[in-house]
Amino acid sequence: MPSKALITGIAGQDGSYLSELLLDKGYEVHGIVRRVDLEDPDHRLGRLKPIQDRLTLHSASLENYPSIVRVVAEIQPDECYHLAAQSFVNYSFDDEFSTINTNINGTHYMLSAVKEKAPRCRFYFAASSEMFGLVQETPQKETTSFHPRSPYGISKVAGFHLTQNYRESYKLFALSGILFNHESPRRGYEFVTRKITNAVAQIKLGMAKELRLGNLEAKRDWGFAGDYVKAMWLMLQQDVPQDYVIATNEHHSVKQFLELAFGHVNLDWRDYVLVDKKFYRSAEVESLRGDYSKAKKELGWSPTVKFAELVKMMVDADLELNQKILSTKSV
Ligand code: G4F
Numbered sequence: 001m002p003s004k005a006l007i008t009g010i011a012g013q014d015g016s017y018l019s020e021l022l023l024d025k026g027y028e029v030h031g032i033v034r035r036v037d038l039e040d041p042d043h044r045l046g047r048l049k050p051i052q053d054r055l056t057l058h059s060a061s062l063e064n065y066p067s068i069v070r071v072v073a074e075i076q077p078d079e080c081y082h083l084a085a086q087s088f089v090n091y092s093f094d095d096e097f098s099t100i101n102t103n104i105n106g107t108h109y110m111l112s113a114v115k116e117k118a119p120r121c122r123f124y125f126a127a128s129s130e131m132f133g134l135v136q137e138t139p140q141k142e143t144t145s146f147h148p149r150s151p152y153g154i155s156k157v158a159g160f161h162l163t164q165n166y167r168e169s170y171k172l173f174a175l176s177g178i179l180f181n182h183e184s185p186r187r188g189y190e191f192v193t194r195k196i197t198n199a200v201a202q203i204k205l206g207m208a209k210e211l212r213l214g215n216l217e218a219k220r221d222w223g224f225a226g227d228y229v230k231a232m233w234l235m236l237q238q239d240v241p242q243d244y245v246i247a248t249n250e251h252h253s254v255k256q257f258l259e260l261a262f263g264h265v266n267l268d269w270r271d272y273v274l275v276d277k278k279f280y281r282s283a284e285v286e287s288l289r290g291d292y293s294k295a296k297k298e299l300g301w302s303p304t305v306k307f308a309e310l311v312k313m314m315v316d317a318d319l320e321l322n323q324k325i326l327s328t329k330s331v
Contacts, residue, residue: 009084214279247290
């Protein structure tokens with residue numbers, strides 16, 4: 001019998017890479033999606049298109065406990081990857097109640113459903129480097145204390161502690177991956193990396209003239225999402241559930257990302273980028289850099305894609321995508 005995996009947030013960047021990885025390993029892969037996603041698959045499930053006929057998608061809502069319990073009881077998963085969240089930090093300032101309610105309750109519902117209906121299931125919680133916020137040391141590691149700077153960060157700290165508590169109180173095999181920023185051509189357009197690479201492609205192709213951004217001095221530890229989902233899987237294969245930092249231990253500023261992205265198509269970013277206060281955050285996380293030595297030692301995991309390679313990969317993919325859009329418009 002193949003192992004069964006259940007993924008929340010399966011339609012997102014990480015969910016799509018993780019599904020591919022698990023299918024390659026022979027898993028039976030199930031995903032929780034919203035009813036509206038199934039009604040409009042072309043728009044909402046685009047990342048899953050190449051593999052959709054190999055997945056089983058279940059309609060449920062992370063705001064509705066009975067619907068979660070029903071899916072977990074029916075599937076009886078061996079592994080559960082809880083990736084779903086309102087994950088854009090900026091939105092969380094505008095809509096703090098909804099971010100906090102959805103992210104914390106969603107994690108609580110998943111943990112409780114697993115405990116009640118599939119207690120032998122191994123549980124992965126997508127924690128985040130945003131939990132470190134106003135960093136207490138650099139680089140950040142598993143023992144670094146948290147100081148979240150946004151409702152999103154607060155919701156992830158709560159999810160981390162809930163996961164830890166279910167592990168300690170109910171002996172669930174439950175752990176958190178503290179993932180630093182991870183990007184790819186499948187990244188959502190609202191995040192700064194994709195916003196930049198899409199704009200670079202559009203400017204190069206004559207489809208846009210400028211790019212408006214917020215804080216260019218912020219530094220992030222950016223890795224490749226395809227590498228990071230391998231770490232999620234490795235964590236659940238260990239004998240003992242533990243939390244791990246997943247990062248590259250390098251950080252770069254938004255400005256450095258701009259230099260490389262525009263430079264890749266022989267443009268100077270200074271000619272196109274405007275700083276707009278609208279994109280500044282109420283409380284910024286200025287700088288993140290993660291120490292992944294525990295994951296390296298215990299999981300045998302290391303990142304394989306370097307920063308410059310990641311930027312080029314994303315710009316090239318957006319050039320191709322926008323070229324297609326241009327050519328369909330001209331037909
Ligand atoms: O790309 P971002 O929006 O990512 P952020 O806030 O670091 O969060 C991402 O990574 C976390 C892991 O640490 C995840 F948990 C989270 O779900 C998400 O995936 O912003 C990166 C930086 C920020 O400092 C922001 O202020 O870029 C800066 N920035 C400057 N101008 C901008 C912009 N960010 C966005 N999204 N848009 C701008 O115009």
